[in-house]
Amino acid sequence: MPVPIPRQRAIPAVESGQASAASSPGGPSGESTGGPAGHATGGPAEALPAPRAATPVATNLTLLVIEDDPAGSLSVPEMLDAAGKPIRIRTARNLTEAERLLTDDVHCILLDLALPAPGRAADSDDELATLKHVLRLAPRHAVLALTASGDAERGTEAVRVGAQDYLFRDELDGRLLSRAIRYAVERKRSDRAERRLTESRLRAQENARLERGLLPTPLLEGSSLRFAARYRPGRSRALLGGDFYDTVRTADGTVHAMIGDVCGHGPDEAALGVELRIAWRALTFAGMCGDELLSTLQQVLEHERENDEIFATMCTVDIAPDGRRAGLCLAGHPSPLIARPGRPAELLPYENGGPALGLLPGARWPRQQVELGGEWSLMLYTDGLIEGRVGEGNQRLGQDGMVDMVRRQLAEGLEGEQLLRAAVSEVRELNGGELTDDVAVLLLDRTP
Structure with missing residues (x-):
C-alpha cells in the first residue's frame, strides 16, 4: 500500500506542469520565487537573468486533484512519470469544477474523501458518497482515494467500491505518489481490458449458444x-x-x-x-x-x-x-x-x-x-x-x-x-x- 504525503498546494482550478511555475522576481514579501535553489535574491543592482516564459512540457500523465483544503495544508509534491517527464496537475475545489476539468487527457484522479457529495450534507451517513459520484462521473479514469491518516478501514472500503488505491493525507511524498499514480493508471487499464475480455467471452458464448440453437x-x-x-x-x-x-x-x-x-x-x-x-x-x-x-x-x-x-x-x-x-x-x-x-x-x-x-x-x-x-x-x-x-x-x-x-x-x-x-x-x-x-x-x- 502506497504511503500518503505532504506537498505544495496547487492553485485551484488551474493546471500546472509541476516542473516550473515561473513567477515575477519579487512577490509581496520581496522574495523571489523563481530562482535556482541556493541562489539569494538581491536588489536592483544585482544582475539576474531575465525571467523566461514557461514553455509547455511534454508529459505522459495528467492528475486531477479534487479537494477543498481551506488551511492549505495539503500540497502535491513535484512528480515524474516512468519516462522521467513531469506529471501535469489540475486541481478543483469541488465536483462542479472537477467535471469541467475532467477532459480526455486526464489519466488519474486524486480525490479527498472528506469532500461532500453534491446534494448531500457533510455529515451524511454515506462516507463514500463523493467517491461514488466521481466513479459515475469518470468511469474510465483511475481514482486514488485520499483519507485521514490511519483511517485504513475507510481507504480499504474505497478500493472495494471502485478506487484503484488509497493514500493517507499527511504521508505524501513525490516518489510514492508518482508510483501510486502509475500503478493506479495501469491497474485501471488492466481492469478495463479484463472487463472487455470478459464481455467479449460472454458475447461469444451467447452467440455460440444462439448459433448452436439455430x-x-x-x-x-x-x-x-x-x-x-x-x-x-x-x-x-x-x-x-x-x-x-x-x-x-x-x-x-x-x-x-x-x-x-x-x-x-x-x-x-x-x-x-x-x-x-x-x-x-x-x-x-x-x-x-x-x-x-x-x-x-x-x-x-x-x-x-x-x-x-x-x-x-x-x-x-x-x-x-x-x-x-x-x-x-x-x-x-x-x-x-x-x-x-x-x-x-x-x-x-x-x-x-x-x-x-x-x-x-x-x-x-x-x-x-x-x-x-x-x-x-x-x-x-x-x-x-x-x-x-x-x-x-x-x-x-x-x-x-x-x-x-x-x-x-x-x-x-x-x-x-x-x-x-x-x-x-x-x-x-x-x-x-x-x-x-x-x-x-x-x-x-x-x-x-
Whole structure:
C-alpha cells in the first residue's frame, strides 16, 4: 500500500506542469520565487537573468486533484512519470469544477474523501458518497482515494467500491505518489481490458449458444433412414454460415431433405440461411413440395434479403415412404451424389435444374423423378466441398474430383459420419489449409 504525503498546494482550478511555475522576481514579501535553489535574491543592482516564459512540457500523465483544503495544508509534491517527464496537475475545489476539468487527457484522479457529495450534507451517513459520484462521473479514469491518516478501514472500503488505491493525507511524498499514480493508471487499464475480455467471452458464448440453437435437429422419427451431417462455416470463430440444411419426415412417411447456400459469408447471410431453412420446414409440413415450395421460398428471400444481388442456391429431395424413389429439384445447386452396392458412386441427373432463388422473377423449378433402389447412400453438399484448391495452383477439386474421392473412401469401407469427416478433412488437406467457403454435407443411408 502506497504511503500518503505532504506537498505544495496547487492553485485551484488551474493546471500546472509541476516542473516550473515561473513567477515575477519579487512577490509581496520581496522574495523571489523563481530562482535556482541556493541562489539569494538581491536588489536592483544585482544582475539576474531575465525571467523566461514557461514553455509547455511534454508529459505522459495528467492528475486531477479534487479537494477543498481551506488551511492549505495539503500540497502535491513535484512528480515524474516512468519516462522521467513531469506529471501535469489540475486541481478543483469541488465536483462542479472537477467535471469541467475532467477532459480526455486526464489519466488519474486524486480525490479527498472528506469532500461532500453534491446534494448531500457533510455529515451524511454515506462516507463514500463523493467517491461514488466521481466513479459515475469518470468511469474510465483511475481514482486514488485520499483519507485521514490511519483511517485504513475507510481507504480499504474505497478500493472495494471502485478506487484503484488509497493514500493517507499527511504521508505524501513525490516518489510514492508518482508510483501510486502509475500503478493506479495501469491497474485501471488492466481492469478495463479484463472487463472487455470478459464481455467479449460472454458475447461469444451467447452467440455460440444462439448459433448452436439455430442449427437444425432432423425430424426423422419413424423412418428407417440413417442421417449424418457435417457443417463447417467459413467465417473465423463462427458456428453458423450462409449454408443451411434440414431433414424432416411428414405424416405420410415421406422423408424430405434440403441443402442450400446463400451467397456471401457474413452474419447477415447466416441469418438469411436460417430464415430460409425454417421457412422450408414450415412449408414442407404444410404439404408444399417441388416447384410450389421453391417459388414460395423465393418470395421469402426477396422480402428478407438486404439487396437485390443476394441469391441462394438450393437442392430439395423428397423420398417416397418405400425409400426406393425420390423427387429432385435443383435451384442452381450442385446435384447430389448417390452410391449403390455394385455400382460406382455418381451424380444424380442435373440437366433439368432451375436458376438460383432470387435471380429470375417467376422462375420455375421442375421436379425430376429419380430411381434410388433398395440400398443406397445419398449425399447432399454445398459448393464449399468442391471449390477448394488442389495443390498450389488455381485448379479446383470440382464435382469430378469429389466423386473420385468419395468412391475411394467408400471402397475403404467408410460410411456415415466417418465418410463425411474423411471427405471434409481431405478437401481441407488438398486446399492446403482452412477452406474460405462454408461447407455443409448431409448423408442419408438406406440399408435392407
